[in-house]
Amino acid sequence: xxxxxxxxxxxxxxxAAMALPAAGLAQPTERKPAAKHRGVIDTxxxxxxxxxxxxxxxxxxxHHSPADPRIAQWSPQVALDExxxxxxxxxxxxxxxxxxxxxxxxxxxxxxxxxACDDFAAKMMSDHKGRFGLxxxxxxxxxxxxxxxxxxxxxxxxxxxxxxxxxxxxxxxxDPYYNPLWQELNRRKAVVFFHGPVPDCCxxxxxxxxxxxxxxxxxxxxxxxxxxxxxxxxxxxYRDIKWLFAYGGxxxxxxxxxxxxFFKTAKDLHEIAPDGVIAELKRLHYDTVNVTAAPSxxxxxxxxxxxxxxxxxDFPYFTNxxxxxxxxRGLAPKDLAAIHAGNAKRLIPRLAKT
Amino acid sequence: xxxxxxxxxxxxEFLTGLAAAGAAATMAPGLAFGQAKTAAKPKHHGVIxxxxxxxxxxxxxxxxxxxxxxxxxxxxxxxxxxxxxxxAEMDKAGVQTAIVSLASISQGMWGLDxxxxxxxxHSCADYGAKMVADHKGRFGLxxxxxxxxxxxxxxxxxxxxxxxxxxxxxxxxxxGEKYLGDPSYDPIWQELNRRKAVVFVHGPNTxxxxxxxxxxxxxxxxxEVTFDVTRTCASLLTSGALQKYPNINWIIAYGGxxxxxxxxxxxxxIKQGKNVKEIAPNGVANxLKKFNVDTVNVTNPSSxxxxxxFLPASHILYGTDFIYFHNDQLDELDQMHLSAKDVEAIHSGNAKRLLPRLAKA
Numbered sequence: 001x002x003x004x005x006x007x008x009x010x011x012x013x014x015x016a017a018m019a020l021p022a023a024g025l026a027q028p029t030e031r032k033p034a035a036k037h038r039g040v041i042d043t044x045x046x047x048x049x050x051x052x053x054x055x056x057x058x059x060x061x062x063h064h065s066p067a068d069p070r071i072a073q074w075s076p077q078v079a080l081d082e083x084x085x086x087x088x089x090x091x092x093x094x095x096x097x098x099x100x101x102x103x104x105x106x107x108x109x110x111x112x113x114x115x116a117c118d119d120f121a122a123k124m125m126s127d128h129k130g131r132f133g134l135x136x137x138x139x140x141x142x143x144x145x146x147x148x149x150x151x152x153x154x155x156x157x158x159x160x161x162x163x164x165x166x167x168x169x170x171x172x173x174x175d176p177y178y179n180p181l182w183q184e185l186n187r188r189k190a191v192v193f194f195h196g197p198v199p200d201c202c203x204x205x206x207x208x209x210x211x212x213x214x215x216x217x218x219x220x221x222x223x224x225x226x227x228x229x230x231x232x233x234x235x236x237x238y239r240d241i242k243w244l245f246a247y248g249g250x251x252x253x254x255x256x257x258x259x260x261x262f263f264k265t266a267k268d269l270h271e272i273a274p275d276g277v278i279a280e281l282k283r284l285h286y287d288t289v290n291v292t293a294a295p296s297x298x299x300x301x302x303x304x305x306x307x308x309x310x311x312x313x314d315f316p317y318f319t320n321x322x323x324x325x326x327x328x329r330g331l332a333p334k335d336l337a338a339i340h341a342g343n344a345k346r347l348i349p350r351l352a353k354t
Numbered sequence: 355x356x357x358x359x360x361x362x363x364x365x366x367e368f369l370t371g372l373a374a375a376g377a378a379a380t381m382a383p384g385l386a387f388g389q390a391k392t393a394a395k396p397k398h399h400g401v402i403x404x405x406x407x408x409x410x411x412x413x414x415x416x417x418x419x420x421x422x423x424x425x426x427x428x429x430x431x432x433x434x435x436x437x438x439x440x441x442a443e444m445d446k447a448g449v450q451t452a453i454v455s456l457a458s459i460s461q462g463m464w465g466l467d468x469x470x471x472x473x474x475x476h477s478c479a480d481y482g483a484k485m486v487a488d489h490k491g492r493f494g495l496x497x498x499x500x501x502x503x504x505x506x507x508x509x510x511x512x513x514x515x516x517x518x519x520x521x522x523x524x525x526x527x528x529x530g531e532k533y534l535g536d537p538s539y540d541p542i543w544q545e546l547n548r549r550k551a552v553v554f555v556h557g558p559n560t561x562x563x564x565x566x567x568x569x570x571x572x573x574x575x576x577x578e579v580t581f582d583v584t585r586t587c588a589s590l591l592t593s594g595a596l597q598k599y600p601n602i603n604w605i606i607a608y609g610g611x612x613x614x615x616x617x618x619x620x621x622x623x624i625k626q627g628k629n630v631k632e633i634a635p636n637g638v639a640n641x642l643k644k645f646n647v648d649t650v651n652v653t654n655p656s657s658x659x660x661x662x663x664f665l666p667a668s669h670i671l672y673g674t675d676f677i678y679f680h681n682d683q684l685d686e687l688d689q690m691h692l693s694a695k696d697v698e699a700i701h702s703g704n705a706k707r708l709l710p711r712l713a714k715a
Binding site: 206230 | 536609
């Protein structure tokens with residue numbers, strides 16, 4: 001692996017003179033220098049199986065919501081190019097935002113597409129040993145088929161965990177409807193990664209010109225997911241699930257105090273948060289996507305121990321320049337190493353062996 | 355805090371819980387003033403609270419009518435509030451002056467038309483002015499505007515400043531579907547900019563989201579208000595209003611909602627935008643630093659870690675969100691490892707700078 005990466009870096013350097021196109025993104029063509037970092041694990045990285053890309057494109061056309069051009073440009077090679085330029089050893093694949101449940105599909109159709117995604121990811125993993133992992137999607141619109149999808153992903157495809165959205169059709173993860181799923185994933189001590197869609201409540205809000213709803217709404221919905229799991233007692237009940245929340249938990253570290261103040265008078269506080277609300281929030285895992293600026297990162301690291309933080313990009317929407325931002329947060333080398341890779345290896349032991 | 359109850363069942367659950375915990379008497383100490391023991395000397399003094407609600411009779415009537423029609427029981431203490439209730443809480447904690455404003459409003463201005471809404475605003479401004487006059491030096495006023503109709507809102511602003519001598523304007527972060535950066539509000543900002551006004555921005559019960567129930571006993575407004583004030587900050591930034599009207603002193607409630615935490619994300623999205631040079635010629639961070647924030651519910655380590663890296667201490671002002679929350683937040687602030695100079699600025703120095711009248715009181 002080391003030699004391959006060195007080789008790839010050398011290729012990159014050599015091809016600067018050949019003006020190869022930039023890694024599939026509509027970016028200026030200056031060639032990135034050799035990676036400053038190495039061995040990084042990116043826990044928030046997106047992929048598009050062809051069937052899935054087509055489904056989301058068709059939904060977009062029907063809803064006058066043009067597809068992001070980066071989706072059409074994406075390919076496993078594009079992914080690897082970004083990873084190599086950033087020094088990322090392994091990227092954990094997951095689906096990006098999903099709208100209208102599972103793109104308005106019924107459960108059987110959703111399962112078919114999800115299996116195609118799983119199989120595509122599995123091929124990426126076997127074609128590029130040690131470079132990819134999978135947080136497998138579930139439809140989350142139907143509990144029985146979601147359970148079956150989890151079984152397929154974890155047992156057949158050997159996915160590293162589950163990757164779902166912060167809400168589906170306005171239903172939040174703590175909804176008792178999902179209890180059988182958490183029970184099963186708890187039994188398996190699974191990693192459950194939450195990604196953020198723009199929820200149906202809020203995609204049409206006209207906040208301002210040039211404000212993509214994803215800017216704020218995604219972070220708000222992630223926070224609702226955390227609160228949903230907390231308020232319904234799921235965090236307390238399913239202690240063996242490793243819950244991983246994108247975007248540093250959305251806004252959770254910043255409003256943790258408000259949430260705690262609210263729950264102070266809850267009659268079942270002891271059941272849903274045996275050691276208090278802040279203690280529950282400290283047990284969760286958070287990725288670094290778009291929270292590497294000083295104020296955000298300060299809040300995150302005041303709430304969560306370093307052990308709970310994993311590096312993520314949200315590729316292709318954002319890239320590995322976030323590694324540079326992270327470098328400037330004054331972290332001790334051992335803490336930076338933990339965020340880069342150590343914590344992810346602890347969450348997904350298979351990665352420690354590659 | 356805002357309306358805690360977005361549906362009747364949840365509110366009843368919450369009230370049952372309070373009764374069970376025996377919390378009713380202790381929840382809002384200010385309300386129990388009839389039974390209060392003689393208060394110990396307060397730990398602080400001279401504090402100015404910029405986020406403190408009042409219930410003028412016409413506001414209460416409009417709120418009760420709106421909730422009554424939806425079988426939502428009133429928030430405990432709301433109907434029993436009086437200026438004396440506020441003063442008791444203030445005296446206990448060492449708060450010299452509270453700048454009062456309206457609490458959350460639902461459905462824009464309760465679904466009223468501009469004429470009816472302005473009447474309510476007008477009468478609230480009068481009531482607030484009477485509080486200020488009756489209790490010299492104890493109260494200030496952020497007067498409401500209807501924000502449905504620009505002309506009547508402008509007239510209301512003129513009345514508030516010139517007749518009633520309000521200290522500033524108190525608004526919600528959105529009115530129906532409109533956020534404060536909406537171009538139709540431009541004439542209002544122009545006028546408030548001319549007056550170098552202080553504008554306090556509070557969180558309403560939004561149409562999009564106040565009914566979202568994250569879990570049992572939870573109400574949309576626990577956190578939805580923090581999201582909505584964040585949206586309006588993004589709205590003021592991207593519409594260019596922040597840049598165009600630099601003489602408006604915005605005070606954003608709840609420590610800016612979630613703004614300090616998502617500012618970096620906002621920047622990452624916007625910096626590639628076409629008009630970023632117009633709306634933020636010196637960068638997004640420098641525009642967003644123009645906001646002031648209050649301390650409601652952010653007097654805890656992780657929130658303060660973000661705020662102090664995002665804003666200078668001169669932009670942080672103490673607030674309670676009374677009657678929903680109380681002055682124990684002063685004690686929490688004491689534990690945030692701020693310098694004595696910064697604490698003094700947050701307690702009252704910054705408010706006196708923004709509202710010079712208070713420095714002379």
